[in-house]
Amino acid sequence: MLTKMKYFLALCLFSLGLCASVQAQPPATATTNSTPTAATPEAQLLRALLEEVRQLRAVVQRANVNNYRARALTERLARQQTRVDTLSEEIEQLKTQIQQSLDTSRDEDELKELKTDIDRAPDAQTRAQLIHSYQLTERSQLRQREYARQETERNQARQQQLEINLQIEKAKLSEWQEQLEQLDREFDKPVTEVKKAR
Numbered sequence: 001m002l003t004k005m006k007y008f009l010a011l012c013l014f015s016l017g018l019c020a021s022v023q024a025q026p027p028a029t030a031t032t033n034s035t036p037t038a039a040t041p042e043a044q045l046l047r048a049l050l051e052e053v054r055q056l057r058a059v060v061q062r063a064n065v066n067n068y069r070a071r072a073l074t075e076r077l078a079r080q081q082t083r084v085d086t087l088s089e090e091i092e093q094l095k096t097q098i099q100q101s102l103d104t105s106r107d108e109d110e111l112k113e114l115k116t117d118i119d120r121a122p123d124a125q126t127r128a129q130l131i132h133s134y135q136l137t138e139r140s141q142l143r144q145r146e147y148a149r150q151e152t153e154r155n156q157a158r159q160q161q162l163e164i165n166l167q168i169e170k171a172k173l174s175e176w177q178e179q180l181e182q183l184d185r186e187f188d189k190p191v192t193e194v195k196k197a198r
Contacts, residue, residue: 066183066187070187073180077180087162091159091166094162097151098155101149104141114137118131118134
């Protein structure tokens with residue numbers, strides 16, 4: 001697009017120079033009674049070419065500015081997408097940790113096995129040892145569950161904060177995507193205008 005505009009601009013400048021050299025030569029049959037305000041076809045053409053060059057220059061300048069802004073926005077979008085992805089991944093990891101800490105089925109299975117062993121104990125001494133082992137295991141699991149509960153509460157609070165941050169970062173991402181789409185529409189405008197001018 002820019003190459004075509006530069007080619008067209010060069011063509012206009014060449015035509016402008018050609019018209020200027022023709023205008024600079026005095027006409028062979030100039031009449032003294034011609035009015036100075038009357039516009040000759042060459043002068044009109046020259047004015048039209050100058051106006052076209054001004055418009056093309058404005059289009060090229062706007063395209064260059066938009067190109068710079070688009071590059072900057074694209075870099076911002078890439079960094080923002082990385083932030084969003086990182087936050088999403090961290091939230092998923094926290095959800096997994098919370099789910100694992102809430103799962104007490106393995107502890108329950110261990111206690112069930114000990115109860116079964118107690119019921120099948122062949123003598124009183126073995127039964128007493130198994131009961132003692134059961135009580136130790138039960139107390140240990142209670143401590144672990146309390147620690148897991150506190151850890152779960154911390155993880156849930158962290159998850160809520162991360163989800164708020166994620167929404168904020170997603171909003172920024174959407175805003176910059178909209179700006180980039182708007183720039184994309186701006187890039188299409190000069191092409192349409194040049195086509196209409198032709």
